[in-house]
Amino acid sequence: MSKRLKRLKKLLQGTILDIYGEKYSRDLFSEFARLHCPCVIVNSMNAWPALELWQPPWIRFMELIPFFSKIRVAVSMSSFSGVDQKYIDMTFFEFLNKSSDESFNCYMAQCPLLSDEGLFEELTLSSLVKDIKKPNVISNQSVNVHLWMNVKPVISETHYDSYQNLLCIINGSKFVELVPPSAMLKSYSVISDVHNHTLNRPRAAYEINLKKGDILYIPEGWWHRVESSENTVALSYTWKGIDQQALAIDLRGELDVYITRNAIKRMAVKRIDQVLQKKANDAKLDAKILENISAGDSELINELFEEYGIIQILYNAPPTSVRRLLTKMKKSKELIKFLKSLNAEEGYLIMKKLDECDTEPITEFTNDLYDGSKVFLRMKEILTRHKIFMVKKAVNFVINRVT
CATH class of the missing domain: 2.60.120.650 (Cupin)
Incomplete structure (x- = not known):
């Protein structure tokens, strides 16, 4: 050979x-x-x-x-x-x-x-x-x-x-x-x-x-x-x-809550994003409407909420337009009423859009979001519904600290 x-x-x-x-x-x-x-x-x-x-x-x-x-x-x-x-x-x-x-x-x-x-x-x-x-x-x-x-x-x-x-x-x-x-x-x-x-x-x-x-x-x-x-x-x-067990022993469990909390947040965000994407994809929106939403027409976005639903519109709207809309609502004192009407997915999507406004702070909306939709607390409804937790007591423990 x-x-x-x-x-x-x-x-x-x-x-x-x-x-x-x-x-x-x-x-x-x-x-x-x-x-x-x-x-x-x-x-x-x-x-x-x-x-x-x-x-x-x-x-x-x-x-x-x-x-x-x-x-x-x-x-x-x-x-x-x-x-x-x-x-x-x-x-x-x-x-x-x-x-x-x-x-x-x-x-x-x-x-x-x-x-x-x-x-x-x-x-x-x-x-x-x-x-x-x-x-x-x-x-x-x-x-x-x-x-x-x-x-x-x-x-x-x-x-x-x-x-x-x-x-x-x-x-x-x-x-x-x-x-x-x-x-x-x-x-x-x-x-x-x-x-x-x-x-x-x-x-x-x-x-x-x-x-x-x-x-x-x-x-x-x-x-x-x-x-x-x-x-x-x-x-x-x-x-x-x-070797997670060795890590936990070495650090005397100091990181357990931190690791669990962040793991659950990552899983929660991924799952909710899947739900939102499916709902947005299911919407049959006219191409011209989508074009105007993507262009950031906050007046149009506000008008379309009632007709098409919040998720479908918000999912396609740029973060800056969402922030402008909420700012206008806050000035007219309609913001708290609007936030209280949201379900968990809608509240999460608003928070996500605000968080994507890299150049503009969202601190001014934080208290309104907590007082209004209690968005992170209500995320628990979605997470529990989709059965992604190990132990129910751990869920309550972690979610309370996430919020």
């Missing part, structure tokens, strides 16, 4: 496919990790002995796993979830036998091979490490390694992890539904028995079919639901993401 062909083969080892199927060099994995963007790495596990050895009738496992040593195995009648999940300790031989039992399903879920947790299964399964290799894309990371194995098809319900994850398929296949963290704001309430699991299956943003030899990068915080075919074996290489 020529040197050129050898270099070409080496280059093709470990191609990255993004969530749209586009190909990239394996060297770009650090960029995917930095941007928290999922990707699939193909053709990078060819040198793993496990790809040939870890398959039915599981002779290699019987050789390496001590016969009487126990493994903690998840059992279920149907799908598997972190909510009220049951576990049974059994030997690997018992796992194979019980997997043929039709009354329930067995899943070796996240059994440790190498970890810093000191769990007893690590002693049982650590001999399997000789058949695997650490993926090159995380060669500098300190990782934990866990085994996932099922004989009958299994489903892991939607959840997210607080760490980075490379899911490596050794045998069988997995169908993975991925949902970015931000997409769950509308459909998921985090008030749950286990905060990072939900039985309310969201619509998948991306669907990925993983086959033997594929590696999926699942970023920290991305929701995922996994369907595993029969006789599937996989490994997850995990490493730390943002």
Whole structure:
């Protein structure tokens, strides 16, 4: 084989496919990790002995796993979830036998091979490490390694992890539904028995079919639901993401309220902006009217409020025109009456427009806004309605301080 062909083969080892199927060099994995963007790495596990050895009738496992040593195995009648999940300790031989039992399903879920947790299964399964290799894309990371194995098809319900994850398929296949963290704001309430699991299956943003030899990068915080075919074996290489708990401990919780408040404000603003944009887009306004609104005709804006609705007009009006209009209302003593008539979305939009007046202070309107629409306090109605909070008490605590 020529040197050129050898270099070409080496280059093709470990191609990255993004969530749209586009190909990239394996060297770009650090960029995917930095941007928290999922990707699939193909053709990078060819040198793993496990790809040939870890398959039915599981002779290699019987050789390496001590016969009487126990493994903690998840059992279920149907799908598997972190909510009220049951576990049974059994030997690997018992796992194979019980997997043929039709009354329930067995899943070796996240059994440790190498970890810093000191769990007893690590002693049982650590001999399997000789058949695997650490993926090159995380060669500098300190990782934990866990085994996932099922004989009958299994489903892991939607959840997210607080760490980075490379899911490596050794045998069988997995169908993975991925949902970015931000997409769950509308459909998921985090008030749950286990905060990072939900039985309310969201619509998948991306669907990925993983086959033997594929590696999926699942970023920290991305929701995922996994369907595993029969006789599937996989490994997850995990490493730390943002260590929020360590930050909280180091600072004795001093930043907890600050971080939570700002996170909720960001989520609230994003969600309300989506609502406003949809309402504005739904309006069928004449092109000439839109042109005059955009030009900043505050007299016209005032006249159009009653006929077309406030949101549709304000959304397209420049901030300076909104400020001129409110100033005129204040002089004629109509401002407080106007503000009291607003709902939360309308009040938010006015505040946003005023805030965009970079060169002009909005201080003179602050007291009027609080006395009139109580806009920030009433934002709570929208936020609660769209179920984006973890705990109701935390919502009240934070909202009261936001205002």
